[in-house]
Amino acid sequence: MTLVALLIPLLLPWAALVPARRILDRCPPVAALWTLTLSALLLAAGTIAALGTLALTGLLEIPALAALAELVRPLRTPSTALVPPLAAAAAGLLALAALTLGRSVVRQAAGLRTARHQAGRRAPAGDLCVVESPHPDAYALPGRPHRIVVTTAMLRSLDAREREALFAHERAHNTGGHHYFLAVAELAAHCHPALRTVREVIRLAAERAADEAAATAVGDRRLTAHAIARAALAAHTADASRPAVTPAATTGPVPKRVTALLSPAPRTPRALTWLAAPLAACALLSCTTAATAALHVHQDIEIAQGETGS
Amino acid sequence: MNPEKDERRPAGELEAAVLAALWAADAPLTPAQVQVELAAGLARTTVTTILSRLYEKGTLERQRQGRGYAYRPIEDPHGLTALRMHSELARDSDRETVLSRFVAQLSPDDEQVLRRLLEEGP
Secondary structure, eight states: OHHHHHHHHHHHHHHHHHHHHHHHHHSOHHHHHHHHHHHHHHHHHHHHHHHHHHHHHHHTTSHHHHHHTTOSSOOOOSOTTTHHHHHHHHHHHHHHHHHHHHHHHHHHHHHHHHHHHHHTTSOOBTTEEEEOOSSOOEEEEOSSSOEEEEEHHHHHHSOHHHHHHHHHHHHHHHHTTHHHHHHHHHHHHTTOTHHHHHHHHHHHHHHHHHHHHHHHHHTOHHHHHHHHHHHHHHHHHHTTTSOOSSOTTSOOHHHHHHHHHHSOOOOOHHHHHHHHHHHHHHHHHHHHHHHHHHHHHHHHHHHHTTOSOO | OOHHHHHTSOHHHHHHHHHHHHHHHOSOBOHHHHHHHHTSOOOHHHHHHHHHHHHHHTSEEEEEETTEEEEEEOOOTTHHHHHHHHHHHHHHTGGGOSSEESSOOOOHHHHHHHHHHHHSOO
8 A cells, every 4th residue: 555655656747747738838927837846846755755765665674774773573564575676766766866966956056157157257237248159149147136148149139129028038037036946847857757848848937937028028029029039040040050959840949939929918817727736736646645655654664663553 | 118118217227228239239339329229219318328337337448439439348359269168068058057048949840930930920
């Protein structure tokens, strides 16, 4: 029973993919961003709790460790033949997650340091840092104060009003604290393979939220759509020698954003509840089953430690 | 954007817009030219104030032109190559960074779709 309960949090992220993929088509992006990120966090927590509990049950089968944990009788496990391989796999997956997460943190820190160094080379004008580069590129640089970094090539690819849309987009990332959402998405992606897909959806949701904020700020959805499309094409032409990272068969995030801006503003609160509910249910179910199972194992350990409860 | 709204924007945003216009122009601009370039309904005096503030901060250089000055951004002769390398490095790890880039890389299909979207409509 406990074993099955521990498998449920490991399977739920795949089930959550179905509502997660569709949520952006119907919902306002800010609501989608919150729902997706909180769900990803809960699903990741459920996964880690389940893997941890599985690994622990296996470790306590080892006599030396059982003695260390002051077990006076063997732990009650449903099937002794099944527990050791499962526990070993769980421990392996946990170690793998920790390893890739650690590597990602190091890489992210280095990336941020490079970006800060690049931005700090000259006095900014307001929040704008201009970087001289032939590659059209722009990004939000969170910090105190928040800054936006834009290359000279990007400034030259756009006209004055399109540049305002770009600045409004990057400022929306900073004021919306989108880097926190992206960090959670990154963390979750290292806990479960299905959450890697959710990470991409969260990234798209953050871009969509900033796009809508930019469209509101400049008061023109079509102008914002054109700014994004022209910036992407300019960057693409400048980087033509580079092989495309996205498989050609799929439509990447940029056309989706442009198409969304060329359609009317999203405003369907009813659809939000219908799509958010299954996602939130998956996330909550994952956490509760993992917690219940962990609690059961904890009780079993106490019994094995000789406490009178049976 | 109407003129009143633009005059009420934070000073930082106006500075950013002015500096961006100067970089995009790639030639020294007078306050009048910046005003036209921005197409944002800013008063000439506001543009002049922002330009002199940026000049005092060392972001811009200026030269006499007629009765006033023409301004242009100060370029960084040594940094260019190093920075180009940096930005390329940063682009490689596109998918794994918390930096929110304005545009992600495109697949060949994306390019087609975008060109079609830009051609459609007025």
